[in-house]
Every structure is written in C-alpha cells, then in structure tokens.
Amino acid sequence: MATSPLDGAAGVRGNRFFDEALLDNAPALAARDPGGMLRAIASAGAQVREATTLAAETDLSHLADEGRPRAVVVVGAGTAARTGDILATIAGPRCLVPVLTHRSVEVPGWIGAADVVIAVSASGRSPEALAVAEMAGRRGARLVGIGAPGSPLQSVAERYRAPFIPVPRRGAARANMWGLTVPVLMAARALGLVKVNEADLAETAVRLDQDADRCRPTAETFVNISKTLALNMAGSVPVIWGDSPLAAVAAVRYGDMLSANARYPVVTDALGEAGRGRVGLLDGVFGALAASERDIFADPDLDDVTGDPPRLRVVLLCDGGLADENSAAQTTDRRAEVVQDIAARRGIEVDVLTAEGGSALERFASLVAATDFASVYLGLGHGLDPMAVPAVTELKEQLRK
Template sequence: MATFDEQRLDDERALAEVDPGLSLRALAGAGAQVRTAVHAAAEAGLDRLEGLGPRGVVVGAAGGSACVGDLLEALTRVGGAVPVQTVTSAPLPGWVGALDLVVAVSQSGRAAGALALAAEAGRRGASLLTVGAPDSPLADLSARHHGIHVPVRVDGAGSRTSMWAQAAPVLLAADVLGLASVPPGLLAELADVLDDRARRSGPATESFDNPAKLLACEVAESAAIVLGDGPFGGVAARRAAEMFGRTGRMPVTSGALPDAASQVVACFDGPLAGQGDAGGGGRDIFADPFLDGPSRPPLRLVLLRDTSPLPPPDPRAADGAELVDDPSVAARRLAQTVESVADDAGVRISRVDSDASSPLLRLASHVALTDFAATYLAIGHGYDPATSPHVQLLRGARPGHA
C-alpha cells in the first residue's frame, strides 16, 4: 500500500516526477483561465443570447465538467424565474423543446455525453450553447445546429484542472439571459480570488505555510467528511469530495447544511470518531496490529466555512418583534453547532475559511484550495494526479465520463 510522504510536496524534483502532466501548473492558472474565457465568450458573440427568454435550461456536463452545471443551478436557485437542470448523459429530459436552451460543456469537445446531448438538442429544435475546445466535434455540432460555441483551450489541462475556463462562459450566459447577476466585474474579482489562492497554495509555498498542503496531510491520515452550508457550500463540498476521490485516490464523503447535519453528527458517536479510540481520542499505544488488526483511520470533519461579516441585526429585534432568521445567519449558526459537537466528540477538524462577501467568490476560494489539496494528496502518495490506470480501463465502456 502506498504511504503518504509529505516531503514530496516541497521537493521540486519529486513534484516534477510525479506530476508530469503539470496539474499543479494548470490549477495555478485558474485566474488566467477565467480572463481568457471571458474574452473568448465575447468574441463568440455570447450577447446573441440576450432576449432569448428560454422556458427552461439544461446543462449537459459530466466528469470534471459536472461542477459547471451544479454551479449554475446554485446561482439560479434563489430568485431564478427559469428552471435549470443538470444532466450527465443522454437522453435530455422529455420536456425539452424549441422553447428551451441546452448548454453542453466538454473541455476536450469530444466527451460522448456532451456530444449526444448537443445532437439531441439540435434535433428537438432547442437553442444551443456549447463550451469546449475549438475545432472539435462539439464545435462542429454547434455550428450545424446554429448554436453558439465558446472555444476554450487550456494547454496541458484536463477537464478537472480547467473547470473555471469552462464555467466562466456559462456564468456570463446566465447574466446575459437574466438568470442571475454575474457581471464581468464579478468575474474579474473571481479571477483575482483564484490568483490569490494560487499564490498561497501553489507548490512554491512550503508546507508549514501552505493551507492546501496542510489539508492534504490531514486528509491522508483520516476518513474525511467535507461539509458546506447552503447551495454554494454544497457545490464546493461535492466538488472537493469528487477531487479527493478522482484525483487524490481517497474516498471522501460530502454533505451540505442544513440537510446533512443529522447524518454527519451521527457519525461523531460512531467507531471512527475520537471517543472510539483509547483515551478519548488518542491511538492505543498497546494495540498489536497482528493480534488486533490494523487501526482504522480516524474521522475528520473538513468544514468549508463562511467567515464573511454577518449582516447587521434587524432593528425590529429591539422592539421584541418575532423575526425569521436570515438564512445565511441560520446556516452559520448551524455550522458552528456542528463544529462544536465535533470538537466535544473528539473528532479532528480541518477548517477552510473564506471571508469573501459574495457566495460565488467564497465558492471559488473553497474550490481552489481543495483542488490543490486533492492534487497534493495524489502526489504525496506517489500517484500521477492526472492519470489513473483503472480509469483508463473504463474509457471504452464509458467514454463520456472518463
């Protein structure tokens, strides 16, 4: 079994040997991906979507691109007048027709799932927006069906390390369509957030001062649960769990508050929690691995926390009026309660904080750090973060999901 060697994370030669596909470099360029994609969207004529007024929107994305659909759903969940649904493979939902918009996303432009969905959208007469490599089968399909294709090319990056290049045009489309407010200025801020995370979490920053390397070390020795709050926190938590599994090769579960609170807290009195160890959280020094079997990895709670300033108190509270909690305040309170319960139970806790005022910017900050951490997790175990031999075996059976 591969052992995690944290010294690899600060060794330039080891990083070069284990990461020949330059996954870390691609993640470090996420901010540049956003800026380039915004320019490509303008050149592609994304403004032609203005006034389209679709009845519904379907996002077709799978694998490393799937987070794009989750992100659009979170953006439009509150206040959106048009339903948004994400699908990973054909067929399209039965209700999709000429009054609807289908967005097909594939970094390579060759994913079978995105191609099948785009082709079906064309046959049904739906409006079509595609995002992917230029001069690709997806670009050709879009042209044949009079769609808009936004070409994104990220040299040396796969779908998992080019998420923001794929997401930026879709976010701009949401703004043009009036589904959500995502002006170019917000995307410029998002790119800056990604640049800042890359400076603090990139390979040049040593482990003792690098939050992503520290998180990788903590997850490597744990059975981790990633927990976010609300729609955006849920997207970030799911993305983190997928990256820890697909890139880092570690099975990690995820949840979103408030729904996952009971499920997560119930694990705190289970066999992996701190109170299940000898001495209330410490490893039993008298345990014999030959007689007692190997020890199980301890539970770790990875909290994606919103540390932005709370909104000012409602002045009606001073008059004794009965108020309904602001959802963001209620979510913060619940997260603090879960954290307190975990601490009391002896569960190890990793905190990933973001004080950005915008939910989208907080999500970007959380995703950027956990993407780096998942990549360091693979490298620390000696695995190429870009390539899995076992995933290669699936490509013939599931070409759209590899």
C-alpha cells in the first residue's frame, strides 16, 4: 500500500496512510523503531521474573502485622495507576478490603493509620505518588514504595521506614507495566488479599514469552495475530470492549497503548456498560451511517481523499473464566455474541480476542500481550516512532515552566 508522507519527519508526523507491506519486513520495522518499543514489549516475561525476585528480596512481612487494613490505595499516574486497576480485578469481588486507585496529588482526607498505601512510579518522581506517599507516612498509614532505585520515592519510603521495591526503569513506563504490576500484587499477597503464587507468576511469564514469540516482527501477518489486528484497525475508529472486569482492564490498557504508540483516538469500556449507551455508536456517523453511505466500488485506500468518514472497528476482549466462574462467563459470552450480531447487521467489522490461561493473571496477560504488540505495529505502519510521543514531551516541558 502506498504511503503519503506529511510535512515533518517520519516518526513525529508520520504517514496518513498505513503501510501494509511494512508488516512483513522485519528490517524495516526495526528501522522505524529506533527507541526499541517492540523489544521492550517483548521483555514482558522477563519483567515478571525480575520483579518477582526483587519483591521477594524486599521484606514485606510486617505489612500484615497490624491485621487487615481498612482499605488499600494504589497511587500513581498513567501506567503506574493501571497497576491498581489490575490489582482490583485480580483480587476480585470477594476481596474483603476495598482496593482503590488514586491518580491525583490531592490526598484523600480519610487516608490514615488504618490503611495501606502503595505508591507506584516508574521514574520514582511522579508528583502524585510522592505527595500521597509523604502524607500517608505522616498520618501513620502502612506504606509501600515501588519505582526506580535511588529515586525521590525511595527516599520518602526510607524516611518512614517503609519497604521499597526497586524496579529498574528501561524506556517508557507503559513498556514496563509488568515490572510495576508484580510488586503491587506481591504487596497485596503479603496482606492476604490475593492468591497469586509462584506458579501463577511463572506461568504468566511463560505465557508472555510465548505470545512475544508468536507476535515477533519476523512472524508473518497471516500467522501473527498482532499484525492482523493492526492491519484490521488501520484507518478506523477503534472501539474496544471487555466482557468481564478483567477483560475491561485489558481493554483500557489496549486503549492506552493505541493512543500513545499509534496516536489513535479510542473508545474503551466494559461490555456491560457499553450495552447501556455506548453500543449506540454502532448506529452513528462512523458506524451504520458510514456503511450505508459508502460506495461499494470505492478504493478504501482513498478514503482520506474522497472525504468518506473513518469506520468503527470493534474489538471484543473476551475472558473465558475459570471453572468456578462458569455462570458469569456464560452471561458475558452471550452479550459478546449479541454485540457481534448487531455490528454485523450494520456492516461493522468485529475482531474477537479470547483470553487463555489457568489463572486470572495469566488470562489477563494473554489479552495484553497481543494487543500491546498490535498497537506498536499500527504506529510503525503509519511511520511513527512508538517510543517518542512529542505531544507528551511538549506538555511536560510546558508544565515545568
């Protein structure tokens, strides 16, 4: 497919059209990925193993000395905050303690000695993590710090004699999600809130390794689910729905990665919530109306030239569930089937990705791995460097002034 460069350097402005041929050209993919985002994503299994070791080397035993906390608050921003969402869904609805994610420098007035605060920051410099960690320490809350070694967050943790799990930062925080997530889960396990054992972590790491191999740049598109997802998504408005709490968190993660790596606007939600309003998108100007007004003989590569609106592309992330979750799984499966039927009758394409694995953590990993790679391939196909996001850099620089 021909590309049409816009003004500006490739990787900053990129290309309007998607270069389909690039997907099966591994050397060209590497050349367009100078920051090494594909390599960073492929390290997910290694991150799980390294983080498991680092957490095991940190004494977390005293966290349970004061008994069950009133609440667990995971504080951070961006990917760091997502670790709180992951913890909440892995802990599940049967968890006896509320697990909350906090994304602001404003410290909730109720946080006190009865609570546990897990402050997470890949750089160890997040204003959100530092502000809440400092105040939590002053108020006598049990505190855990997770982030870059030698960082300001480590200093805060040490000042309040709180455990700190040092996680080396390698590249963008979003490429190091697993290195931040595992210590959060280990801290929650020390509190008796999640049943994540060494076997679960090892199997999750193996799953991530296997998916990294299946989705590698040298694997051709017809056998590479991530490249197929990227190709299907190109030029569309992505709508990503998860059919369970676990799949919904994976959907939001996919949306985060598409926004950052491919610069695509994305709609994400839990499938249950979508059915209460957002499914109406299928009837809108990017859905059924676009399909009904489209010339069936038109060249889809010329959409930008002809003025035809981009079409919705629905991705359903489905969580098969475990044996003791069959009733819930059947409910969500039925909803997914209905949405596929509604979309098909409106001429809207749907991709379905089903979780695999024996534990909630492994199933989550199976959804995240393929979609992480897909977001990178989509960005590369548009001539963008997924590791470099100029608008984000500019925003941070302006805020420092």
